[in-house]
Amino acid sequence: MSKTFLFMDTVVNKVDSKGRVSLPSDYRSIVKELSTEIVCYRSLTSPCIEGCPEELLEKLASDMENSLDFFSQEQDDLTNLIFGDAKRFAFDSTGRIVLTEKLLKHAEITDTAVFVGKGRKFQIWNPENWAKEEARIRAEVLKKRPSLKLPAGAQA
Amino acid sequence: MSKTFLFMDTVVNKVDSKGRVSLPSDYRSIVKELSTEIVCYRSLTSPCIEGCPEELLEKLASDMENSLDFFSQEQDDLTNLIFGDAKRFAFDSTGRIVLTEKLLKHAEITDTAVFVGKGRKFQIWNPENWAKEEARIRAEVLKKRPSLKLPAGAQA
DNA sequence: CTAATGTTTATGGTATATCATGGGAATTTA
């Protein structure tokens, strides 16, 4: 099978008192192709944590590396914000990472985390917040595209 | 694959009476791949110190050499400022550097320093100043891109 | 089709290594 790099599915895992969580094994096997660590940061738009392989942030850095941007103050504020916020998380031999207080607080996560695949990246949610968000997204989609219906029987 | 390095995260360290500060260990392990010292200079645009591996300045120099704006007065002036200001700082066996009075004064740092990752380089701030700057950046980002989706690989 | 078995994954607890930081000795500079 060819290696694809898409984070998919929704997985619920426990967060222990030290902030340890198992990264879903599917995610792990994706990341392992590249490295043994992921990068996480607070979402700017939602109360959740976003994660991705470090490679995704490489491009941002490269874009700014050239001399023209080097002195620019306007050198993308957004990018600067992300690097200041993002942090590497290595997962140990059992596949766990330890999330920081800052991240957990932003996502309002205490003892349970929901991993949601988003393609090239993924998100980590508090269960209740994710339930609401998912409902909101579904409603939004149906509102915009009333003709879009799932085939009968395709509901889980 | 070419191994690249990204400075990330925000860490707060103390500056002792001798002016010693621990370089965050994450930063150290990045720099160590290349050398045992970093280069620091006063930011041209903010009251903070900027730091990076010497490698980055070398790249800057060669970019300038090959630039279409080879005769640009502005670029010339700017590079003069940077290279005239920059200085190497070796870190000792415990991972600390001693910043100069000139740098500390420019950043208004006395007993606490905030290291902020910026991708290929990093900045060192006075805590209060950084708090203000971060707030400014966040406001700016939200103003410019109200419907922002993070660029982590996806234009959503 | 069911039962048994082996394998991967999730989770809890604990030992260990690493890091930030302070104090002081040794070395250099003025």
Added chain:
DNA sequence: TAAATTCCCATGATATACCATAAACATTAG
């Protein structure tokens, strides 16, 4: 020689690596 700088060691706090158990899953045998 006084002052400043660099180096070395000690310590507490924190984070990481390691080990053990339990649960979920897949595979195979009967």
